[in-house]
Amino acid sequence: MGKPDNWVPTQEGPAFQPRKLKVICIGAGYAGLMLSYQYKHGDTPLKQFMDLKIYEKNDDIGGTWLVNKYPGVACDVPAHIYTFPFGPNPSWSQFYATGPEIWRYIKKTSDKYRLHEPVILNTEVISSVWDDDAGKWRLQIQQGHSRDIIRDEADIGKLVHTAAWDTNLDWSGKRVAIIGNGSSAVQVLPQMQPTAAKIVNYARSPLWISSAFASEFTPEGKNFTYTEQEIQAFKDDEEMFFQLRHSIEHSMNKFFRVSVKDSPEQKYAFREFKAKMEAVLNHDPDLCARLVPTFQVGCRRLSPGENYLEALQQGNVTLQDEPIQEVVENGIRSLTKTEEFDIIVCATGFDVSFVPGFKVVGQNGISLAEQWKDAPEAYFGVFAASMPNFFTVNGPNTPLAHGSLLAVMSFTVDYIAR
Secondary structure (H helix, E strand, C coil), X not given: CCCCCXXXXXXXXXXXXXXXXXXXXXXXXXXXXHHHHHHHHCCCCHHHCEEEEEECCCCCCCCHHHHCCCCCCECCCCHHHCCCCCCCCCCCCECCCEHHHHHHHHHHHHHHHCCCCCEECCEEXXXXXXXXXXXXXXXXXXECCCCCCCEECXXXXXXXXXXXXXXXXXXXXXXXXXXXXXXXXXXXXXHHCCCCCEEEEECCCCCCECCCCXXXXXXXXXXXXXXXXXXXXXXXXXXXXXXXXHHXXXXXXXXXXXXXXXXXXXXXXXXXXXXXXXXXXXXXXXXXXXXXXXXCCCCCCXXXXXXXHHHHCCCCEEEECCCEEEEECCEEEXXXXXXXXXXXXXXXXXXXXXXXXXXXXXXXXXXXXHHCCCCCCCECCXXXXXXXXXXXXXXXCCCCCCCCXXXXXXHHHHHHHC
């Protein structure tokens, strides 16, 4: 017998039986996996109260440390404080870890705690719209599609972005343009310089090349490799290992004062970094005028940039601070000249405007992109106005200069979980 027109499906079960909350997390990098840990292993595991799905657009977990595979990719924060709070790693091979080693650590920790189980790979969120009547978010997703940031074959030969690196790229004997002088560019240029025929670094503005972070723990302020004996000692003496990590984090926390406008620490850092850069540049008046900033320390993210200034002074490297007008058939045209290249590297970083890379519409049809367009703000860096049950990690007003960002991310995820 067919169902009547007014038939309504019913759920069999006791009245007022609690149901689990459906929670979606977007991204399976460090933050998403921290939430997965809270879900599975927190003091009060969230899986008792909610169903969690983590949508990840890439084909594996790891976020930044999965997609960034350019030569020289590394973290300038000491490795021993760039970890999950529940997973310290005594086996780091170096004081500052490379990108591949960080990704292996993420994978190993995920396997140990089964953090990947709520993750759905190759799934990209296209839009998230709040349904006022239902009191729910409606998500549109796209599966089975991996979108590169930039990976175009061009007449010039090869155009690549540092966040979509072609690991088969051979730059030996090639003419290379590197666009940008931020954190990615200062790592990739020294790696390409020894074998490239020529490199032109297009950089519109100066960049503070600082001392290495927590450099007092390093010999001569540079990265170093741990000995087998040191690694074994970290494994054997948990208290000593904890105190080391605590001391490094304390050093990074103190560095916050450098970012405070007109503080004695900022003025001292200005003098020290300026003197260091001028010395490395051999006091060349032209290079110093073009490369040493006049703005205060902290206005732009600092970069230790090991060997970047040295590489810029090699015979096959040229600094070009004229604005780029266009990419032409065989190269790049700036204000006064056109140069031919075999490879163009776009080391132009990421969108750091806080606006998600997908459409978000909250209560009363308010667009998050419009709301955050000019003056983004969020309570505790987590809650945006008119966006119910919508949480962000590393959102506006997040304390970004207070030490390792992973500590801040951990505190944020803990707060969201509560």
